[in-house]
Amino acid sequence: MSVTAARGFRAAGIAAGIKQNGNPDLALVVNDGPRRAAAGVFTSNRVKAAPVLWSEQVLRTGRLSAVVLNSGGANACTGPKGFQDTHATAEKAADVLGLGPIEVAVCSTGLIGVLLPMDKLLPGIGTAAAQLSEHGGEKAAIAIKTTDTVHKTSVVTKDGWTVGGMAKGAGMLAPGLATMLVVLTTDADADSETLDRALRAATGVTFDRVDSDGCMSTNDTVLLLASGSAGVAPPYEEFAEAVRAVCADLARQLIGDAEGAGKDIKVEVINAATEDDAVEVGRSIARNNLLKCAIHGEDPNWGRVLSAIGTTSAAFEPDQLNVAINGVWVCKNGSVGDDRDLVDMRYREVHIVADLAAGHESATIWTNDLTADYVHENSAYSS
Amino acid sequence: MSVTAARGFRAAGIAAGIKQNGNPDLALVVNDGPRRAAAGVFTSNRVKAAPVLWSEQVLRTGRLSAVVLNSGGANACTGPKGFQDTHATAEKAADVLGLGPIEVAVCSTGLIGVLLPMDKLLPGIGTAAAQLSEHGGEKAAIAIKTTDTVHKTSVVTKDGWTVGGMAKGAGMLAPGLATMLVVLTTDADADSETLDRALRAATGVTFDRVDSDGCMSTNDTVLLLASGSAGVAPPYEEFAEAVRAVCADLARQLIGDAEGAGKDIKVEVINAATEDDAVEVGRSIARNNLLKCAIHGEDPNWGRVLSAIGTTSAAFEPDQLNVAINGVWVCKNGSVGDDRDLVDMRYREVHIVADLAAGHESATIWTNDLTADYVHENSAYSS
Incomplete structure (x- = not known):
């Protein structure tokens, strides 16, 4: 499963000692071809x-033969030494695998502002390479976890070809992208332009619309590698839809495992004048701390939804706004609607619909509630 | 003190029964002139x-003789009936005080989406009018509290004239303005254009730069009334500075009493290319939930400061950014700086300096930490 569901890929995940607690922290994904296209x-x-x-x-070449991923350190805000370390990581992997460094992408996740323990990481690459397997996808997915409580994988199999992938991410989930690392693989035969087009189309409506806490990471990376080993070149639309489906599934898993969250909130904006309006309004609602607290308290506080809509530049008239929470239209025409006591908020998933009554476009943003657990987890994370 | 520190004003604060717990909930401020200019x-x-x-x-007339303020209900998102209720409130006050309704401003604060109990509010205006006093400023300030733990007043007295005021606000504190009601009074002789100019200059650098939780209210109102009873028309700069000083003092009090906050965070952005850049960066830092959690945990997590700066469009180079927390330059040139263990974060006030190394402009934004108490208070507020 995971990145090895598609043929032509091997993967490994090991504990290299980057994390002090001894948990797995280093993953390796290798594309054995025949194609090595990537985006x-x-x-x-x-x-x-x-x-x-x-x-x-590296990605400017449109070609990738391997990816090294580590958890336990983001290697962000680490100056020239940090960049040298990344370069050394790619060189080591290239050396071990018989590649050029320019064929090797590197992904890191963890604390910002701390140099990686290269004395652990570099030997770990050799160890991981020795364990590369066509069944290694699961282990690789486990090795990239940080505060994730579960590892995240997804696979879509079509007529003779497959798209699979793994993701990590539990905090700092915000547009453009979430704090996450995602590696997707496919055995379909596709060139880098096709991969790039399909990947951008998919991330634009999936990972980019996951907004757990409004914070944007320094490390977000989503890679798509094609081996071509299925010998099938699917029609673009069919291929793009498979990539989108895998991304949507992984994005939903990220929201479901967000740090400290008790509720997954689907914010659906309908009847917007433009899709951009719908996204702007959806984000504003999704980032409203007061509303997120209310949802945590199972309080269908639609006034906070209206207050969030009011801060946007989207086309709407305040006295034409309608809001439904879990199917009950608690706000009609900008004012009190159906009885808020009818709203059942016991379940983890909460569905907010904001009707702008201004057009025919729509967008959906996913977020989480704001909880004491989120505060606790993020006030103690680095100490 | 408060709105009755300046001569020519009377005020009252009573419990009209709008709040179910019997706390004071209705305030009245009257300008006895001779001038009745306002902004x-x-x-x-x-x-x-x-x-x-x-x-x-009402304010388009540049003239105001009275202000009615209530807590216990925001009268927001209440449709045509809500507007009729506000109108009836102004008419009742005008009737009792012998004024025209167009001379009476109305301010409300509390829950959104609930109609006010007019059977309590309207009789309350008569009761309040009967208690109007030149010493009533304190009671008025108390009557406008919602989740405020203390009432907020400020006074600046200059050579023969005074500016005083009261404020309420404890949550939803965000730019343009915080969720707050503020009434400022002065006995200086100033026309409405002067008041408007001084008030906009003052709020632009005080209330507009208080950003406790990124949420913007539907009810924010700041009023400045001049009675002219001191018979002194101070130079504009001197007057504007007094208004700014009272606004700055009240804004600081709002931050100090923000819902559930444990830390008051002063975010100072220096060496920006433009003041707009400085404000944009300051707000991005002030709204970063992860950083606010870290400060709550007394963790000088400068990586989250850089991550927040990186989401802005301000002029800067990542490898030239410097960040100080409580006087320690924990980030230099975009990378690790002085030892973070040197940062003492035991006190309520935390001072973050972000040096963009891109120019000579600066701005300061105040915010709070993000705490479990904030979550608790805002998840249980309306239920």
């Missing part, structure tokens, strides 16, 4: 970690 | 409460 999408944060700067360069 | 600044939220819509209209 990547990276954080839009202007403060980018060293591995992001490196991998962005 | 107002209102929420930039597009979903505006009925009293905001009314008071914005």
